[in-house]
Amino acid sequence: MRTLITTTLLAMLTAAMPTRAADFPNGPVRLVVPFPAGAASDVIARALARSAATKLGQPMIVDNKAGADGMISAQEVARAKPDGQTLLFGTNSALSASPALRIKLPYDPVKSFAPITELGRYTFFLYVNAASPARTLPEFIAYAKANPGKLNYATGNTTALVSSLQFNAISNITLVSVAYKGEPAAIVDLLDNRVQMMFGNPTLGLTHLASGKLRVLATTSEARSPLLPDVPTMKEAGVTGFNITSWAGLFAPAGTPEPALTKIREAFTAALKDPEVLAVLEKQGFTATPSTPATLARLVDDQLVRYRTTIRAAGIQPE
Structure with a gap:
């Protein structure tokens, strides 16, 4: 009887333990994208997903959930099980602009997510x-x-x-x-x-x-775009102080175990260096900027301040 109880307790404790690196991923990984199929961000996300899937050893499914300035996708991931199997292709729309423009959100742009890596910057x-x-x-x-x-x-x-x-x-x-x-x-x-x-x-x-x-x-980029190298930056054109950045990062639900986050980060960092992926990104005017989780977290914090400051200075009241 004691052996049975001990075995049962061990099984329960093992089931409750955080995901180990060896256990992840244990099935297809879903990448939720807040843009419709065929949009520039969708093209970027699919190229990254294809490459990252080869390193993860599991298929990666791109799930397009467009609308509401990215809030639908962000809410979906914020409420997902924190096991690393659901990820967010997060951008400044859902994580910077929407929090600046709205009083209530169905998620917290900082607390609801675990930052994994910055993916890149868009050219506007x-x-x-x-x-x-x-x-x-x-x-x-x-x-x-x-x-x-x-x-x-x-x-x-x-x-x-x-x-x-x-x-x-x-x-x-x-x-x-x-x-x-x-x-x-x-x-x-x-x-x-x-x-x-x-x-x-x-x-x-x-x-x-x-x-x-x-x-x-x-x-709006800090450097000239290779797509139009003769076009000046805002600063070069005489508009100093312009600091609105259009960016994308990879996030998981808050509470996702670190071993899973590490594996995901390694897979996407490799994807952001894949020549085939980089060729796709360049055509979309997207510059790869892989980073640490801490760097992505600082970017989110910084952009929240910038967007809110700009909105308030314009006299726009959050709704």
């Missing part, structure tokens, strides 16, 4: 219609100052909104915001000159640049 460009009299960013600022309240800017996502607000404040210009449900709709009106400026990703804009319908005046 400042686009204007080709009919604009401005051929440089200083010329656009001068044009806006000469026409206060007469020019519109499009926002297809929260990153574009916060970027525009900070740009307007730094440049001391008054532009009218026009909100869209996504970048595709926003860029249509930019092409028709119903709006005069927008911050957007390269995948939509480059096609229209080639056709001569749009003009790009600057990139």
Whole structure:
């Protein structure tokens, strides 16, 4: 009887022990992505997942849960079992912008997740219609100052909104915001000159640049983009103090065992150095920036402060 009780207790204790490195992963790993299939971030996530899966030794399933500025995906992962089998492709939309714009969230951007590694930084460009009299960013600022309240800017996502607000404040210009449900709709009106400026990703804009319908005046990246090496950074164009970053990182539910987090980090760090993956990322204007968990945690904290500061300075009240 004593032997039976002892054996039962040992079995219970073993079942309750945190996941060991040898036990993980024990099945397909789900990567929840807050963008629709075919979007730039989805393309990036799928390339990383394919490469990381080879090192993990298990399939990695990309689960697209778009909508609500990434909050649907973030909530899904925050509530998932913390065993390393469910991961979040987290971006500044859900973890920086939404917390700055909303009073209540179904998750805590810091406490609900275990940071694993930064994945990379997106390139955002400042686009204007080709009919604009401005051929440089200083010329656009001068044009806006000469026409206060007469020019519109499009926002297809929260990153574009916060970027525009900070740009307007730094440049001391008054532009009218026009909100869209996504970048595709926003860029249509930019092409028709119903709006005069927008911050957007390269995948939509480059096609229209080639056709001569749009003009790009600057990139929000700290360095020039290899996609358009002749386009200056915001700082080079004379807009100093612009510090809104568009980024992506990998997260697990809070409480995920460290052995699982380590294995995941190693797999994705290797993927971020995979030449085939890097070729995909470059086409999407995405620069790989693998990091430690602590570095990613600091990025989340820093961007929360920056987004909230920009939102409050613009007089926008969280809803």
